[in-house]
Amino acid sequence: MQFDKYILQKIDEELKNYVNKDDKLYNASKHLLFAGGKRIRPYLTVVTYMLKKDDIEKVLPAAVAVELIHNYTLIHDDIMDNDDERRGKPTVHxxxxxPIAILAGDLLYAKAFEAVSKINNxxxxxxxxxxxxxxxxxxCEGQAxxxxxxxxxxxxxxxxxxxxxxxxxxxxxxxxxxxxxxDCNEEERKALKEYAKRIGLTFQIQDDILDLIGDKKKxxxxxxxxxxxxxxTIIVIHALKTLDEDxxxxxxxxxxxxxxSDEEIKEIIEILKPSIDYAKNLMKQKTEEAKNYLKIFDKDRRKVLEDLADFIIERIY
Amino acid sequence: MQFDKYILQKIDEELKNYVNKDDKLYNASKHLLFAGGKRIRPYLTVVTYMLKKDDIEKVLPAAVAVELIHNYTLIHDDIMDNDDERRGKPTVHxxxxxPIAILAGDLLYAKAFEAVSKINNxxxxxxxxxxxxxxxxxxCEGQAxxxxxxxxxxxxxxxxxxxxxxxxxxxxxxxxxxxxxxDCNEEERKALKEYAKRIGLTFQIQDDILDLIGDKKKxxxxxxxxxxxxxxTIIVIHALKTLDEDxxxxxxxxxxxxxxSDEEIKEIIEILKPSIDYAKNLMKQKTEEAKNYLKIFDKDRRKVLEDLADFIIERIY
Incomplete structure (x- = not known):
């Protein structure tokens, strides 16, 4: 699938409204925010909204609130994990x-809730x-x-x-x-929650798989x-339960x-193969379940969310 | 003045609702939160509310939201400044x-906005x-x-x-x-904003003064x-403008x-004396202005806020 470029552009334009200053703090806050993230979260918000609505302007503050939170967590996580690179670029810290990286995360955190306060209802x-x-x-609890x-x-x-x-x-x-x-009703909200639970799971599993069989550059x-x-990861945990002692x-x-060495990594990936397959099967099953929950929505309108569920487990980055 | 013990107790009880788990992350989040802070901010929220209302239960989530934000900033500031102690106790980090200290701050940040979402209106x-x-x-901008x-x-x-x-x-x-x-009206909100601006200023100036002439233990x-x-600080900036070259x-x-050495600090404090006096006079003037803005409120009800304005510049810790 291809993400709709118009929606992505709208999201980026809205994001820029929240960080339109040009000093050290704001530049630090923008460093990761505009470093080529996939925008899956705000995109999900927009296309879920579009199950029932067309005027996307109204959903943009809510969508970017989620993306701003996501970016604050990445900046702080990179400090906690002492990671040097993300998306092939040096991390904010x-x-x-x-100090500025902690503060840049804190600023995006504030901006996220400022965005919520801009929702016109x-x-x-x-x-x-x-x-x-x-x-x-x-x-926070999950990171802990x-x-x-x-x-x-x-x-x-x-x-x-x-x-x-x-x-x-x-x-x-x-x-x-x-x-x-x-304006989804209770039944629709429940179905979407079940959908979301499953793609949340498959998203992480695919991340874990890509770490083992992905393309370094991607x-x-x-x-x-x-x-x-x-x-x-789920693969390691499954392997430890199922591998022979050797x-x-x-x-x-x-x-x-x-x-x-890279050689040893290769050998381990070979050993992990049945567990990778287990994880892939689990993803496929959860993706089917996720898509089934969308059946109550209009066939044309739900297609983007179905495609997104597939994209999440097929993506190569 | 004495803070009303009943209000302080209510604030602490409400705070506890937001951090009532017992693991490493939550214990780190509680470390500073219950280390004897003055609770000036939530107290201000409650007593401002009481200018017009009596049922304080309703204002508690809003009041603790402010205190939770305050505590997150202290935890993160202490990391940024690499400070070892606060309120005579080791800092969270x-x-x-x-890593856990960054996350504990992030958790309190989230809890603050969770508290806002508990406001029953x-x-x-x-x-x-x-x-x-x-x-x-x-x-964040101020810290930067x-x-x-x-x-x-x-x-x-x-x-x-x-x-x-x-x-x-x-x-x-x-x-x-x-x-x-x-439920203050526009006029009342404007007056309170002017009051608050002035006590915000005097609060920081008194902090700066206490650093020079306060009691180490307090x-x-x-x-x-x-x-x-x-x-x-304001004292140093004033001194650099007014001192002779020597x-x-x-x-x-x-x-x-x-x-x-402590001896050298003593000598410098002597040199800074006229600037300390300047800062004290400025505080007195601003405190009077602050209290004048309260005149539109009921005499009995506004007294706590008047006393708080005085307390801020007379406090010894």
Whole structure:
């Protein structure tokens, strides 16, 4: 699928309204915001809204609120994880230093809620505020869980809870906010919530898969980074449950070892193959479920959301 | 003056509702929040509300939203400034490490807007959201200005703009939010805004003065910390404009010198005396102005706000 260029342009124009100053703080805030992100979240908000409405101007403040939150979390996460690069570019704290990077994240956070306050309908603004602030709490809790996982091997249930919060919460919020802005009724909102839950899950799984079998240039980081950093992805957790003792030992030996060679990574990916297949099958199943929940909507109007569900598990970056 | 214990207790009870989990992230978020802050901001919101209303339950979510924002900024500021202590206790990042401290601030930020979404009136919630998100932007911009001041000597105008944003914005928001929650009319809101602007200014000036002539134990940090850190306070800026060349040189020599002795600090404070007097006079004048703006309110009801204006410039911590 191709993202609608008109919608993407509208989103970027609206985003610029919130960061139109030209000093160190604002430049730091814009560094990642305009570094070529996919805009999946605000796009989800807009196309969910378009299930029932056509005038997209009205949904833009709500859509960019979600994107601003997403970008604040990336800036702060990169500091916490001490990552040097994102999307193939140096991270904000590498360019501007940690203090300004913390503050740039804080500024985008404020701008997100300023965007919510620009929604031209008190009742809808109030609803969006509820959804977005709750999602922000979840994202923090999910990030804390992820950091805790560095110290032990989580169960599959714990892993799923973590990604539901860390990655899923904001994707769900993007869809829910689109539904609120589009005047969806209770039944429609419920169906969209189920849809969103599933694509939130598949989004993270595809990220985990791309880390192992993606193209270094497209994903903007070396293949196997998660292995070197010892990340407990769904693939690793599944492998540790299913591998024989010999292969399990091999996996545990390289997990979190920053000095392993590309050759060793290749061998590990071979060992992980059944778990990658497991993850791919899970994604396919969840994508079908997600699309089924859309059946209550108009066939033509729901197509973009169906395509998006497919895109998420087929994307190569 | 004495803060009303019942109001303070109500504020603390409401705050606890937002952080009632017991894991590392939440404990880090509570570390500073319950470390003996004065609660001036939520108290301002409540007593402004009480100019016209009596049922304080309704204003509590709005009041704690302001306090939660205040605490997030303190946690992040302490990381940016690399401060080890606040209120005589180790800072959050010293106890929990930087990653969790960043995240604890982010969580309180989210909880603040969650609190706004708990205001039981859509229209008021919307108004509060506008005021609070705008204040959050100002606070970030003010903090960035303050950090820039490390590299040059700001003019008095620049200094005043910085503290209006960094310190004043949230104190002003506290009062404005109280006015919105209390159904103040346009005229009343305008008067309260003028009141708040002035106490925002005097609050920061008194902080600057206490750093020089306060009691180490009460202010929770060594006397003259601002001098050692090279902070350009209103007192320093005034002194640099008014001192003779000899004393100006002495001041510039110690400013930002972390190794100066207590004796040298004493000598500098002596030199700064006329500028401290200037700052004190300015505070007195602004406090009178602030109180004059309250004259349109009922005599008995406005007394707490009058007393608060006095308290701010008389407080010893």
């Amino acid at each position: 590498k360019v501007y230093g940690e 008190e009742k809808k603004s109030y609803e969006v505020l509820k959804i977005l602030s709750k999602a922000c709490v979840d994202v 869980m992820d950091m805790e996982f560095e110290n032990y091997f989580p169960s599959m249930e714990e892993y799923l809870e973590m990604i539901r919060k860390k990655t899923g919460a904001l994707l769900e919020a993007a869809v829910e906010i689109g539904a609120v802005m589009g 994903i903007g980081k070396p293949v196997g980074s998660d292995i070197r950093e010892g990340k407990k 292969n399990k030992k091999k996996l545990l030996n390289v997990l979190g070892n920053k000095n392993i | 010293k106890v929990y490490g930087e 859509e229209k008021k919630s919307y108004e509060v959201l506008k005021i609070l998100s705008k204040a959050c932007v100002d606070v 200005m303050d950090m820039e001041f490390e590299n040059y000597f700001p003019s008095m105008e620049e200094y005043l703009e910085m503290i209006r944003k960094k310190t004043g914005a949230l104190l002003e928001a506290a009062v404005e939010i109280g006015a919105v929650m209390g 202010i929770g940090k060594p006397v003259g910390s601002d001098i050692r850190e090279g902070k350009k 004393n100006k040189k002495k001041l510039l020599n110690v400013l930002g010198n972390k190794n100066i």
